[in-house]
Amino acid sequence: PNPGAMVIVVGADPGSLGSHQEQNERFYTWMFHFPCFEPHTPQECKDFTKLAFKLSEKYDTVIEIRTSTRSAHSRGYVKLAPLKKGLKKGKFIRNIPKFNSLPPHAINNHIRLYERIEAIRKIIPNLHVNKIYPGENSIGIITSGMSFGYSIEALRQLGIIDVPILKLGMIYPLNYEEIINFIKKLKKVIIIEELEPFLEVKIAEIAQKFKIDIEILGQEYFPKYNEFSTGLVANRLAKIFNLKSNNNKIDTAIEIFDSYKDMIPSRFPTFCAGCPERASLYAILKSTNNLENTIVCGDIGCFVMSFFPPQQCSDLIICMSGGLSAAIGMAEKTDQKVIALIGDSTFLHTGMAPLTEAANYDSNVLLFVFENNWTAMTGHQPVIGLSEKQLSIEKICNAVGISWIKIEDSYDPQHLIKTINEGLDTKGFKVIIVKRECALQAHRLREKKRKELSQQGKKIQETSYYIGGCQLCFECARIFSCPALRKVKINDLEEMQIDQERCIQCGVCYEVCPNGAIHKSIIHLFEEEVPFREL
Template sequence: MSYYDEILEAKNGQVLFLLGNEAIARGALESGLSTAATYPGTPSSEVGDLFYAVYKKAGMHFEYSVNEKVALEVAFASSSLGLRSMVFMKHVGMNVASDAMMSIAYTGTRGGLVIMTADDPSLHSSQNEQDNRHYADLSHLPLIEPSTPQEAKDFISEAFDISEKYMTPVIFRTTTMISHERGLVQVSPLMEKKKLSNFESGKDVYNSLPQFAFRNKKLLEEKISNIKAQESERFVRVERADENEWGAISSGAGYAYLKDVVSKYGLSISILKIGMTNPLPEKAIINFITEHPRIIIVEELDPYLEEKIRALCELRGVDAIIYGKMNSYFPYDYEFNMDIVRSGVFKSMGKQDPQSFAKGTESLLVAPRTPVLCSGCPHRASFFAVRRALKLAGMSDAKISSDIGCYSLGAYEPYDIGDYMISMGSSIGIASGIPEAASKRTVTFIGDSTFFHSGIPGLINAKLNNAQTTLIILDNRITAMTGQQPNPGSMDPDDLDSKLNIPIENIVKGIGISSVVTVDPYNLGEMLHAVNESFKVDGPSVIISRRECAILRDAKERKAGRHVVYMVDEEKCSGCGKCVEDFACPAISFKGGKASIDPDQCDGCGVCSERYVCPFQAIEVA
């Protein structure tokens, strides 16, 4: 039985060692989930990995939608007909989905609808660290935050119940630490799925025409105030210390660090743990503050709780001394850890920080090791060819607009690909707006999945503006960065020619762009030729650089028992260093003045053996 099957089939009471995201997926299955939709994004992706592996067995609908907004629309439609539904995404995916979410908040839902957002403090794999708790205020929707994998599973069931009871979507917010922490989780039985049932109250229920929305706004306010009265306080836990002087209020990951610091240093601090951060459990907060005159607030990112608690104290005339971010006891930026929380707590209490450990200085022998494109990655070949073509055409200063995916790593040396990289699909929109693109050629990169997600409108705009850009669609037949999920161009990684695939060529031609070629980037000569020709075109020109992801290919080759490795012929190697300087494959290093290939790291793509990379033809099959 596969790992994910074991999670699906675990019996009531069984204890598993689950990733936060796996606990969330299990919790949704336990809640009788019928429909799940997502667009993959770290740190939320493993929720979908689990569903993708088990959805047939679980008798549910699961899809990798084209983007987060569509994913929410799919889940909403299913909820409107009484089925429990879920949509999940990374924090910036919520920006894409929010247009639909703001209206769905007004119309309400029927079958439980949970909208999960996984925020990424410290930007481990994101372009910003926005705090999505603010979406709860913006949309007037309830928001639940777990602190451990066990809670993640348990709270999901609660979220479905609340959603259904009040006919409103519920936002479920995690952060990287909660999503990517593994811990012991005791599972509960799987619930029966809800029956499909048509809605009753007339055809205007899910219609946001102004006159209907006008009325719905009042209903929305009623729902949230009922949830405040009846639900929010249930998610509160008070852990009392011996003395009543100090209290701490916390939620999410902040609670886990706080709890470990309080236990480790034996601090006499009572803790009010909050599970529903919108609407806030005001009664519990006021009671807690009344009992504890000094309050420390521990939360990551924005002072979301702190601002509300300070306002609440003002409103109720409660005196409290509050220590938080707003008076500089805790930082606003980045992920917390035990050290940051300990330091803030001791500072609040006016005590000397007991931690004496100070980091030493890093050895000079240690070299930076930033993430790199894998050996055999087709993007490396594309970047190499484009850089060379630009140089040959005297266009090395051309503006290059890139996008979100593994190929974002092109921004590093030696490729230097990405003067711009903003958000999903933005590469082409920017290319169509660069003023000099009216006369001077620019280059644009986007991946296959990102192109489908939100690159197509940009390309239509580029066509309308007759933008002088060469668009290179890096089609590696998979959504690689988030862990190898399928996308509309490659619906089945095991069958790359699946009839379900939507050919990118047809979309580009349909827009009216006639200059479209498809090239295998491993063939550097052909790639160089294509890029060079594209520079002569008037208006947008598209090159589809198609070659499956090296990780995907590796897995298939290994299964088939094939493993080709390249080596350097030391006699022929002149030590010119071009391969390491310009191609920069992690399998190639420099030893004794010559290039050397590590057979354990070589992927066997053979691109380095082409004369453009090695003019001395010193690299050959081992």
């Protein structure tokens, strides 16, 4: 008996809009022999998920639901069925061959993988997840997920209405009969899919296996990188269908989609106004004379953005805790100064292994632990252990034998610069724990407190920062670069201003300006002050 189901939802990201790379995970489904659904609409996301759980339980297999950036971010009405109450607890059923998949069971389990995938391949038509949109054209299209949406819109805009389309809801495995029946009537089939050709390879394999004489068009027309758009698909379909470039319909289709580019000004991703991590990076840049003879090993977290201009304060990003691991090697094999960065969530998740290694070898690395109390980049989840159990990163560092540990506040950049200098001048493994709450959360909590006090009729201090007598040195813009600071032109004269709507009054720019041109104003000086929460 199979005690449960396992469904993995993957957010594929062609175009790398929300993740670090364009990994094409569809090949894992082939490699690990697990079926994969690719929904296109919110309704399909729900329906396929339900189906995936049923199949997973019945066939004792892992099932993937593959969304992509666009489908994962789309919204729509979803028809629900009555919700069944699930069991709160199950019972582990001993199954040594299954859960101890080592020889001799490993080989039998490998055989079971083939048996399962072939059994599922046969029943795909009964699932009704693949759909045919009929047409008389001798050129057809096979596609799935968001590429189906781009294809439909592109065809409509090009005025091509007779192309048969096979929209796959399950992209692995493929049912042989379904594919053969669709392609055998065609002269050519266009495979429209983002990233490396996965469906194209599988369909070419079926055509060859069943000796079907058909031209398969895919990767020579469509890019194997970046996400598609209706404009791009329209452009490539126009070439395949030999539509002349002076065709009005093509121009309109492409122009509509190109026009969005002009409406949205491009800019680099950046830290929020008042972000403590930006202040720490500023201190690193200042203390190393803009990273002279210094390597900064970055890591995953909001500070992954540190490599963007203007700060450009990260030389490499690998994976969670990869920064410290790389730094240990860098310190061993170079005579440069080595700095590693890590966030508090990553530190507690996977950081302790390289921490112990660095402590063991006394690697000549200066490690920054950004303790901001939140897993900020993924939506402000509490840091497991830190927020609730009050784990002390300092005590953990101490326990693995690190003696040079400093606790710093990034809102005091001048003090932090001195400590970094001291750390870089000291041999061995050093840790600076920068404690300052994520600016978004700190600001929210402070505003809430202010509101509560106001509602109780209490007067509170109001602090604001403004610029006067600016020397246009641009230290605040180029090296520090808070997005609440902006350059404006008044009567043809450039000057820096603070955007009061965005400013959260962290006061770091006031500390940073070398010309004393950023001023602090306090109204109701003797009334109650509401500072940011101390960690």
